[in-house]
Amino acid sequence: MTASDLIVVYRRLLESFGPQGWWPLSSLAGSGSFDGRGYHRGDFSYPRTAGQRFEIAMGAVLTQNTTWKNAEKVIKKLIGCGLLTPRAISRISLAELGQYIRASGYYNQKAKKLKILSDFFLKMEGRSSGYGQPAREQLLALWGIGPETADSILLYAYQLPHFVVDAYTRRLVARLGLVSGGESYDQFQLLVTGRLPREYELYSEFHALIVRQAKSYCRRKPLCADCPLRSGCNYFTAGEV
Numbered sequence: 459m460t461a462s463d464l465i466v467v468y469r470r471l472l473e474s475f476g477p478q479g480w481w482p483l484s485s486l487a488g489s490g491s492f493d494g495r496g497y498h499r500g501d502f503s504y505p506r507t508a509g510q511r512f513e514i515a516m517g518a519v520l521t522q523n524t525t526w527k528n529a530e531k532v533i534k535k536l537i538g539c540g541l542l543t544p545r546a547i548s549r550i551s552l553a554e555l556g557q558y559i560r561a562s563g564y565y566n567q568k569a570k571k572l573k574i575l576s577d578f579f580l581k582m583e584g585r586s587s588g589y590g591q592p593a594r595e596q597l598l599a600l601w602g603i604g605p606e607t608a609d610s611i612l613l614y615a616y617q618l619p620h621f622v623v624d625a626y627t628r629r630l631v632a633r634l635g636l637v638s639g640g641e642s643y644d645q646f647q648l649l650v651t652g653r654l655p656r657e658y659e660l661y662s663e664f665h666a667l668i669v670r671q672a673k674s675y676c677r678r679k680p681l682c683a684d685c686p687l688r689s690g691c692n693y694f695t696a697g698e699v
């Protein structure tokens with residue numbers, strides 16, 4: 459498979475798994491086009507409000523080093539307690555917030571990250587519509603926000619074409635033979651985005667599909683027999699399975 463085939467990979471994944479409806483919004487679960495967990499398949503018009511953008515940004519931090527299920531539990535709890543606003547998070551004590559978000563793991567660190575990010579949102583408030591639009595460098599300057607989280611926020615909360623690179627993406631793209639491995643985050647991102655149209659909807663769906671594929675087939679120990687990307691995959695062709 460050559461690097462120019464990335465769009466073919468995308469199409470095959472979309473055909474196999476269908477639209478994924480990321481980023482889920484728990485606050486809208488079960489309403490309108492949202493399913494019971496807040497996924498909105500094929501509808502890229504969300505988020506629409508500052509509150510929804512903030513929910514996604516909080517989720518991007520909460521899901522660091524844990525599953526979305528754990529992060530989702532916390533998001534629902536914060537919503538239920540009326541705490542999912544920058545002002546509420548800023549006001550609550552670090553220790554108390556830590557107890558609310560315990561289920562997401564690393565809760566002391568994450569409580570600090572959430573408070574820093576909430577303060578940042580409050581500072582952006584009023585600059586333009588909603589909480590304003592952060593620059594990538596501004597997010598990266600915040601403690602606890604690395605490139606993957608920053609790009610997740612920019613892509614899913616602000617609908618900007620920032621391709622998210624995570625461990626799943628690195629593993630899949632390396633096995634397909636599209637990168638040599640060992641690239642920095644930014645180098646890897648450039649290699650991928652250089653071969654794709656720069657479109658928010660495409661990046662948004664592609665990342666979600668990669669996660670789905672990597673969980674279903676391209677696991678640490680890959681399940682290649684039924685993988686939709688088998689034909690043309692270097693790893694499979696080389697007989698490493």
Ligand code: SF4
Nearest residue numbers: 676680682685688691
């Ligand atoms: S064929 Fe195997 S190694 Fe290749 S992408 Fe699919 S699961 Fe991963």
